[in-house]
Amino acid sequence: MATLQIEVVSAEASIYSGEATFVALPGESGDLGILPGHTPLISRIRPGTLKIRLVDGSEENIFVAGGILEVQPNGVTVLSDTAIRAADLDEAKALAARERAEEALRNTKDKADMAVVEAELAMLAAQAAAARKFSQGRRSH
Template sequence: MATLHIEVVSAEASIYSGEATFVALPGESGDLGILPGHTPLISRIRPGTLKIKSSDGTEENIFVAGGILEVQPNSVTVLSDTAIRAADLDEARAIKARERAEEALRNTKDKADLAVVEAELAMLAAQAAAARKFSHKRSSH
């Protein structure tokens, strides 16, 4: 069975490195599905869930807060400022951070600061949604 080598790297650490048969992630223009032999591609990615189907049949889910994707026929590299394994997501912490960002948004008057806070808010909303999704999956098994 053909595989891809997958690397997921955040600003803090290497999050995932291994062989996979399929990768799905939120591309800038829509969701992307990548199989071995995919055409080379470089794209921005949106905040959301990166799904990796390992060559042993297991599935790994990683929250990414946006970033850059590079696809080569036999490899995929994801570079993200923030990448968190689904098992490590904390919905309550993400909701509290989102509430702090919403408060900052209400108190911000400068347009440049406003854009930064809005981007942070979008990332935290996506992180909370991913945490909620994966906490339900863990509790139902």
């Protein structure tokens, strides 16, 4: 069975390193699915869920807050400022952070600050949605 070497790295740590048979993630222009032998590619990625299908058929899910994807025929590297394993996501914390960011947005008048807060809000909304999805999946098993 053909495999890919997957590396997922955040600003703080290596989040995942191992072999997989398939990777799916939110690319800048739409969702991407990557199999072994994929054409080389470099793309920005949007906040969302990175799904890694492992050799044993199980799946590893990681929330990424955007970043850069590099695909080579035998490997995939994802570089993200923030990457969190699905099991470590906390919807309540993401929603609380989103409320704080919304308050900051209401109180700022500087356009550059607004753009930064709006980007953070989009990332937090995606993180909360991913946490909700994964917690529902855990409850249904």
